Every structure is written in structure tokens, then in C-alpha cells.
């Protein structure tokens with residue numbers, strides 16, 4: 035049985051005008067500043083970049099996917115290499131998800147019972163099973179600094195009854211996860227489900243707080259619902275969470291989502307968007323998005339973003355990046371990924387500074403004003 | 413009309429027992445030490461690595477492919493970016509080939525006339541033409557430090573008459589290339605053809621020397637002939653070249669080929685093998701080759717090569733590299749390419765040192781002795 039632990043979160047600054055706040059989270063591999071964006075390293079590598087690239091571009095913490103690592107190369111193998119940190123050569127904090135989301139989205143024929151999730155590997159179809167206790171033990175083997183409870187996913191749209199039953203099961207699993215911990219010092223976050231039903235989310239939050247976690251995540255958002263509904267759910271959930279603990283919005287999202295999340299009190303984010311879009315040639319800039327293969331960049335001498343000081347923008351022109359991308363060169367994916375991840379991490383650093391100086395509202399206005407630049411002038 | 417220039421080569425050391433020698437070549441972007449291996453950067457990037465990676469792993473000079481850059485993104489675009497150096501962020505020497513080999517091997521329906529080569533782009537089938545003068549002017553636009561004359565390729569096997577006619581045309585084209593130079597200070601190397609006929613090679617060498625080049629390359633080798641025949645052709649060609657100029661064996665080859673080439677007096681090499689094999693998971697080591705996907709490496713904690721101090725070997729295990737490769741992660745190609753290129757560059761550095769200390773024969777013996785390690789003990 036887990037005893038209630040001290041919060042790993044220290045609040046440093048709060049906006050006087052909104053819920054935006056700045057703080058830090060202590061983990062076994064050091065402290066990170068919030069609000070923070072966590073690059074996604076699904077299989078023990080953030081796609082297209084080295085650990086040194088990640089440090090240079092300002093990544094404080096990365097995320098690993100338990101589902102993927104459980105299937106390949108296996109958590110016991112990773113444990114024998116000193117956990118994910120030793121295996122992949124990363125000495126800063128790591129958060130691992132529980133595998134719940136991928137079991138629902140990637141594997142065939144997932145069957146949920148009170149006991150856990152039975153599913154088939156998306157790689158070879160082999161039969162697998164993950165209980166809430168297994169999810170914790172796998173993450174303990176991975177050695178992540180922050181573990182997530184195993185949760186069930188609620189499709190959108192879902193009836194109130196479907197949402198209620200899945201949320202209740204997530205609550206029971208959350209308690210089993212907390213009780214399964216072995217005292218490794220790894221943090222464990224609960225996940226607030228509840229679908230698009232504010233009262234279910236409030237009730238889910240109360241239940242998790244009753245168990246007591248090191249942080250609280252909002253799950254089941256950005257699953258196809260309208261943007262306004264997502265923001266509404268954020269507003270309906272965050273006020274029910276204890277302010278002395280970190281709040282994590284899972285799997286979200288666009289730069290605009292990050293700004294709106296911070297505005298509503300979120301401390302932590304992750305999303306595959308910066309790396310996935312990089313591989314598709316979509317680059318984020320302070321003035322909006324660039325599709326690098328467009329012929330208008332054929333002889334464009336400018337960096338991707340003149341406001342950016344990432345490795346890519348310091349050394350390479352849009353024309354060169356377009357050439358690499360149209361030639362499908364590996365370096366295209368490297369340079370695009372470095373820029374996009376830097377953009378996300380710098381956006382968070384800018385928000386932290388704005389909050390510290392209590393000018394977050396002004397920051398948010400100028401963030402949107404800059405993005406109204408017409409495409410041809412970017 | 414080009415006047416005969418001083419050789420860019422300075423001989424530093426010669427073996428007392430064989431033709432192996434150590435020297436340096438001066439170019440517009442600095443001096444490199446020979447014998448040297450040039451990583452191939454076909455399209456303005458050495459596949460899988462950054463310029464900083466190349467410098468760290470010891471690359472002194474890289475190669476660009478004129479055929480590919482002429483087609484995409486075009487030499488005039490590259491000229492407007494300050495040449496290949498400015499376009500790709502590389503400030504050390506670059507050698508460009510003339511496009512001859514790719515015209516024969518990649519494009520459809522190449523037609524050779526006295527005037528030049530008519531061919532179709534392998535990308536879109538568009539009709540293109542390259543004369544010897546064009547090849548020089550394109551390379552002048554690319555701004556390479558060492559340009560190559562346009563040559564014709566001789567298939568293997570070829571009759572004496574085919575080889576004789578192609579070699580004669582290469583000689584006439586070589587003279588036109590030399591006369592087409594604009595006095596940019598870029599070096600121009602002639603290419604000795606002659607097929608597998610020693611007397612044709614000797615005659616081709618004499619003709620090129622009569623024109624006068626800044627270095628001499630051996631072309632048309634490693635095109636399918638038995639290894640012994642290639643070495644025989646090397647032995648039949650190098651003694652006919654002026655020892656005060658650099659000798660470049662084009663497109664060759666394996667680590668063993670490099671050792672045998674140096675032994676026979678070659679100063680410069682290029683080959684796609686280290687990077688291409690890296691992408692296929694074949695890693696070079698001092699004890700032989702590793703196929704990284706093999707299951708014997710599943711939990712192998714050792715680096716690829718315990719004798720290697722490259723970035724990859726300093727930070728990652730064979731098990732991690734195997735995991736990345738079987739997961740098709742971009743980082744697999746990056747790390748494998750860094751290791752293989754480092755292996756090639758370090759091999760050259762080791763040969764330079766052995767020559768300087770006049771122990772090249774001993775070096776060569778121990779190079780082969782180490783490679784007799786059984787696969788399972790590597």
C-alpha cells in the first residue's frame with residue numbers, strides 16, 4: 035500500500051489574469067520547469083534526432099510508449115540495460131504512458147475485463163495481456179521518472195452510460211496501479227477520464243484525489259471532438275484538481291492548443307505532431323506553418339523562421355531544406371525534426387518567461403497576431 | 413588555354429617496401445592528408461549524417477555527384493548559394509565527379525557522340541546534354557575544389573576495340589575539359605580509362621600527362637571484374653603516372669580494397685559502401701563485418717567495435733542498434749552511418765601513420781590477421 039507522498043511540484047509563478055502558472059517538477063533524473071512540452075520517443079528514440087540534439091534544442095523531459103516498448107524490444111531487456119535511460123543514452127527525465135491508449139488505437143481485438151486488457155500485438159498478432167499491475171511493473175522495468183496508470187479509452191462520441199462505465203473502471207484500475215508500486219521513487223500520475231461529460235470528469239477527479247497521485251493527467255481529449263469542446267472539458271476538469279500537483283494534458287497538440295492549455299492551467303504536454311509533421315515537410319514558425327516542398331521556397335535563402343535560433347535555422351536555407359525534402363534525404367527528417375521540436379520547446383520557454391513576468395495575456399495576443407501573417411510573407 | 417600548373421600534392425613519406433605513400437593536397441578550401449577516403453554526398457548531403465558528424469568522425473573531404481546535382485536542384489541554383497559549400501554548410505574540400513559514370517549507369521538511352529553525351533533524366537525522362545565543356549562549367553558553378561573531366565565508361569567485359577575507341581574519346585574530351593576551365597583556382601583531374609588492357613591504360617596515362625592535370629584518376633575499375641584483375645590494372649596504371657601528382661582510384665571500395673590500393677600507390681578513394689551498408693544494417697569492424705539485425709546481438713551490451721571511439725560506439729550498445737534497425741528508426745541510419753564512415757576514415761588515418769613510421773607492410777599483415785576472427789567472437 036502506497037502512502038501519500040509529498041507533491042513533486044513547486045509553484046513558482048501564477049498569472050494574475052488566468053490559470054497560467056510556472057513551476058518545477060522534481061524527479062529521479064532531475065527537475066524540469068513547467069509549462070513543459072515532452073517530445074515523444076515512442077520506441078526509445080525521438081524520431082530523427084539524437085539525445086544531444088534534444089538537449090541543444092531545449093528538451094527537458096521526453097516520453098516513451100510503454101505499449102511499443104513492451105512489445106519490442108521488451109521491458110526485461112530494457113531493465114537489464116539500466117532502464118530506458120541507459121538503453122537510449124538519455125539522462126534527463128522520462129515519462130512513460132501506460133499503454134492504454136495504444137492498446138485501443140493500434141492493436142486488434144482488445145478485450146477489456148475487470149482484470150485488465152487482452153489484446154493482440156500490432157506487429158505479429160501474438161496474444162498479450164496487461165493488467166493495471168502489469169502496467170506499473172513494466173514501467174518500473176523501463177525506469178521512467180513518471181509512470182501513468184493504465185486507463186481505458188472512451189471513443190468520441192460516447193453515450194453517457196459508456197463514458198460512466200469506462201470512467202469507473204479507470205478509477206478502480208488507478209487504485210490497483212497505486213497499490214502495485216514497489217517503492218522505486220518513480221512518480222505515478224492518475225488519469226482523469228469522463229468523456230465529454232463535465233460531471234463525470236469532476237467525479238473522476240475526486241476519486242483520483244482520494245487515492246492520491248503525484249500528478250493528474252487529462253485523458254480522452256483531442257480524440258476527434260470539436261476544439262471548443264476540448265477547451266470546455268479542460269475548463270471543467272482543471273479546477274477540480276489540487277493546485278499543488280502537476281496537471282498533464284495527454285497527446286495534445288498544436289501550438290495553439292499549447293497556448294490555450296497553459297491559459298487554462300495545464301503544466302505538461304506531449305504530442306507526436308512536431309516530429310510527425312517534420313517528416314511530412316510541415317514546419318512550424320512564429321508566423322504560421324510552412325509546407326517546405328512548395329515551389330515558392332525553391333531559391334529562398336532565408337531560414338525556416340528568422341525568429342528561430344535552432345541548429346537548422348542557423349545553418350540552412352529553405353531552398354536547401356526543400357531540396358533535401360524533395361530528394362527524400364535522411365537529413366531532411368533530421369533538420370525538420372530539430373526545427374519543429376525547437377519551435378515547441380522555445381514556445382514553452384517563452385510562455386514560462388511571460389508567466390514569470392505576469393504578461394501571459396499579452397503574450398497570447400501577440401502569439402495570435404503574428405500568425406495572421408499571410409502565407410506569402412512568412 | 414590552361415597553362416601547366418604546379419602540383420597541389422606534397423609527398424611527406426614513402427614506404428621503403430611498397431608504393432604506399434603519405435602526402436597532402438592543397439585546395440581552395442584547405443589541405444587534406446593522403447591517403448584519404450572521401451564520403452559520398454550524392455545530392456549535397458552525405459546520407460544520414462550532418463556536416464558536424466562528418467568533421468567529428470574525421471572526414472577531410474567529401475564527394476558530390478555532378479549528374480545528380482545538375483538534374484536536381486540544378487547547378488545555377490547552387491551557384492547562387494555560394495556553390496555546394498554554401499548550399500550544404502560544408503567548409504572543407506569537395507571533389508565532384510563529372511557525371512560521366514551516372515550518365516551511363518542511371519539514365520536511359522545515353523547517346524555518346526564526339527560532341528558529348530545526350531541522355532534522359534532518371535527522374536522525369538527529360539532530354540539532357542552534357543559536353544566536356546558543360547561538365548567543367550557545371551562543376552565550376554558547384555564550386556568544388558577538385559573537378560573531374562567528363563569520361564566515357566567502358567563496360568566489363570569489353571573488346572579491345574571498344575575499349576580503345578572509348579579511351580581515345582575520353583582523351584579528346586579530357587583536353588577539351590582542360591581548355592574549358594575559367595581560371596577559378598579549382599583543380600582538375602584527368603581520368604585514365606583503358607578497360608582491362610594494360611597497354612591502353614599506359615597510353616591513356618601518357619596522353620593525360622601530355623595535357624597536364626592537377627591529379628590523375630583511375631576510372632572503369634570495380635565494374636564487375638574479378639578482384640585480381642582490378643589489382644593487376646592498378647599495378648599496370650600507377651607506375652605510368654607522375655609521382656608528384658595525387659592518384660585517385662574512383663568508386664572503390666571495401667576496406668580490403670583501400671588497403672590494397674594504398675599498397676599499390678593510390679592516394680584518394682571514394683565509395684558509397686560505408687553509408688549504403690549502414691542503411692542496410694551492415695557494420696564494418698576491425699574484426700570483420702556485423703549484420704546488426706542478427707538475433708545474436710539482441711542483448712549484446714558491447715559497442716559495435718570495441719576498438720572504435722566513434723560517437724555511436726561511445727554511447728550505444730549493439731542491442732540498442734539492433735532494436736533501432738529492426739524498428740526502422742531514423743536514428744538507426746544515423747548511428748550506423750556515423751560508425752561506418754568513422755571506420756573508413758580511421759582506417760585511412762591508421763594507414764597514414766603506418767606509412768609515416770615505415771611499417772605499412774606490418775600494418776597490412778595485422779589488418780588481415782584481425783579479420784580472421786570468427787563471426788561469433790567479433
Ligand SMILES: [Zn+2]
Pocket residue numbers: 338339342343344345346347348372373374376
Ligand atoms: Zn529553427
Ligand SMILES: [Zn+2]
Pocket residue numbers: 716717720721722723724725726750751752754
Ligand atoms: Zn564506432
